[in-house]
Amino acid sequence: MSGITGQVEGGGAGVNRPAGAGSEAPGHPTWRTYVVIGTILTVITAAEVALFYIPALRGVLVPTLLVLSSTKFALVAMFYMHLRFDSRIFSGVFVVPLALAVLVVIALIILFHVVPHGMGQIGS
Amino acid sequence: MEMESVHHPPTATGLDSRKLGFWTFIGSETLFFGSLISTYMVYKGASVSGPYPHEVLNIPVTSVSTFVLLTSSLAMVLALNAVQQGNRRGALTWLLATAICGLIFLGFQAYEFTAFVHEGLTIKANVFGSSFFVLTGFHGAHVSVGVIWLLTLWILTLRGKIGKADALNVEIAGLYWHFVDIVWIVIFTLVYLIP
Numbered sequence: 425m426s427g428i429t430g431q432v433e434g435g436g437a438g439v440n441r442p443a444g445a446g447s448e449a450p451g452h453p454t455w456r457t458y459v460v461i462g463t464i465l466t467v468i469t470a471a472e473v474a475l476f477y478i479p480a481l482r483g484v485l486v487p488t489l490l491v492l493s494s495t496k497f498a499l500v501a502m503f504y505m506h507l508r509f510d511s512r513i514f515s516g517v518f519v520v521p522l523a524l525a526v527l528v529v530i531a532l533i534i535l536f537h538v539v540p541h542g543m544g545q546i547g548s
Numbered sequence: 549m550e551m552e553s554v555h556h557p558p559t560a561t562g563l564d565s566r567k568l569g570f571w572t573f574i575g576s577e578t579l580f581f582g583s584l585i586s587t588y589m590v591y592k593g594a595s596v597s598g599p600y601p602h603e604v605l606n607i608p609v610t611s612v613s614t615f616v617l618l619t620s621s622l623a624m625v626l627a628l629n630a631v632q633q634g635n636r637r638g639a640l641t642w643l644l645a646t647a648i649c650g651l652i653f654l655g656f657q658a659y660e661f662t663a664f665v666h667e668g669l670t671i672k673a674n675v676f677g678s679s680f681f682v683l684t685g686f687h688g689a690h691v692s693v694g695v696i697w698l699l700t701l702w703i704l705t706l707r708g709k710i711g712k713a714d715a716l717n718v719e720i721a722g723l724y725w726h727f728v729d730i731v732w733i734v735i736f737t738l739v740y741l742i743p
Contacts, residue, residue, distance in 0.1 A: 452629075454629075455626055458625045458626060458629065461622075462618070462619070462622035465621075465622075466615065466618060469615060469618060472737065473607065473741075475741075476741050485741075485743070489741050490737065492737075493734065496730075496733045497730050497733050497734065500621060500726055500729055500733070501730060504621055504622075504624070504625050504722070504726045505722075505723055505726045505727070511561075511562075513561055513563060513568065514563075514567070514568070517572050517574075517575050518571055518575055518578065520575065521575035521576065521578045521579050521582075522578050522582075524579060525579050525583075528586055529582060532590050533586075533590070536590045
């Protein structure tokens with residue numbers, strides 16, 4: 425990532441600068457960085473689809489897809505949504521509900537798919 | 549060139565209230581889609597009658613629509629970059645490209661929904677149908693709102709009402725569009741790719 429972040433003009437995590445405050449919007453990546461991120465996202469998506477069609481990788485398909493998907497998610501949030509360069513308050517306002525949502529998903533999957541008989545027994 | 553809109557009213561955080569408010573909205577949307585994704589995952593594999601996911605999901609078609617949505621996100625940041633530089637022609641081009649990509653994605657979704665209905669999968673056919681259509685339908689509704697928003701910005705830019713000084717308006721629209729994109733990144737993996 426260091427190569428990518430090196431193209432940021434006047435950037436710096438935790439520093440808030442109004443959008444468009446200069447000729448290249450200080451704190452935001454350049455268009456080259458955006459294109460590089462777009463290329464990486466496309467390659468990762470192609471890899472995800474390719475993995476889906478390789479029977480030999482069935483055993484590691486789920487964890488691999490989750491890692492690749494999380495990587496895409498993080499790249500978009502950090503570079504396209506500028507969380508890497510904007511104030512950390514914005515990151516907090518997004519990451520706290522995101523963590524809560526992930527916990528809810530994991531908790532419900534455990535309750536319904538992992539715990540024997542799951543929630544079906546609770547009401548009976 | 550000095551911008552006019554860089555000076556926002558003083559706030560306790562030092563941040564622009566519009567941007568902070570919109571990030572708060574995105575946080576609430578995260579919880580909203582988290583609940584829909586939870587519902588889909590809870591009912592995954594619980595259908596007692598078909599059609600089942602592996603019988604109807606079309607991975608090649610959805611992969612193309614995913615690529616289109618990712619491309620739209622790139623177009624969106626290039627539109628923002630153009631607005632920030634005062635490049636009106638670039639802004640018009642990339643805003644329109646983003647909206648067109650969004651419309652193409654919606655076209656793919658309409659095709660997919662129609663094909664599913666023809667194969668017997670409706671919102672009340674089974675729990676897969678219910679949770680699938682609610683999740684992807686709400687996502688599609690968000691894409692639709694985004695397309696309308698983008699086309700509005702495109703018209704305003706065309707009429708000379710969006711310039712460098714209004715870059716934050718485009719940035720906030722971009723935040724919404726990228727959020728819609730990252731939600732689809734999750735849906736594509738959890739609903740389509742994970743068996």
